[in-house]
Amino acid sequence: MSKVCEICGKAPRAGRNVSHSHHISSRVYRPNVQKVKIRENGKVRSANVCTKCLKAGKVERA
Numbered sequence: 001m002s003k004v005c006e007i008c009g010k011a012p013r014a015g016r017n018v019s020h021s022h023h024i025s026s027r028v029y030r031p032n033v034q035k036v037k038i039r040e041n042g043k044v045r046s047a048n049v050c051t052k053c054l055k056a057g058k059v060e061r062a
Helices: 051-056
Strands: 013-018 024-029 033-040 043-050
Touching: 033 051, 043 051
Parallel strands: none
Antiparallel strands: 013 024, 033 043
């Protein structure tokens, strides 16, 4: 199972690589998701959170 950010819901997305000679191949854009301990309602739990949410201060690290 792929990792999804539990805060914003960011998930892997499909796309294409296009070379200079215009050969096209499929690829996957994966978000930078880290498993961190967060504080939620006074309790500490582990969660998958993307680095943009961590940097923006959307979660409080334990």
